Amino acid sequence: MSGTGGALRQFPAFPHQGGWLTLWAMEKFSLSKPFWFVLGLIALVCGLAGVVLPLVPTTPFILLAAFCFARSSKRLSHWLENHPYFGPLIDNWRRHGSIDRRTKKVAMAVIVATPLISLALAVPLWILGVQVLVLTAVSIFILTRPDGPSS
DSSP: OTTTTTOSOEEEOOTTTOOEEEHHHHHHOOSHHHHHHHHHHHHHHHHHHHHHSTTSOSHHHHHHHHHHHHTTOHHHHHHHHTOTTHHHHHHHHHHHSOOOHHHHHHHHHHHHHHHHHHHHTTOOHHHHHHHHHHHHHHHHHHHHSOOOSOO
């Protein structure tokens, strides 16, 4: 450790490597950051798809993306938290475990419209049944969350 002034503590590397890893190197090399980053990107893409696709939910994926980016990317976490549309969703959820009333109304409108559009398009009944089951579960979740603070 000469020349380092004792600033870096050294730990033995894996025995078969026969070398030493510094504490700094062990902290910098972690597989968890790439995992959270990739999962965050996937969640963000799914959330953005949910903006335009009726059966894909937006809010849960955006909340998952915020969770992942908080563990992997300060820049993307900051961008998402300060986004004009997604930022308030994240803030309400983190502070109050709530979904604001406007988001609930939009979600319920899409939930009601989805099976109606499917009926108009004459989709098979089993698909319509799956939609109704999934959307009922999503509706129960959304409607049982608090509205959050009064603005």
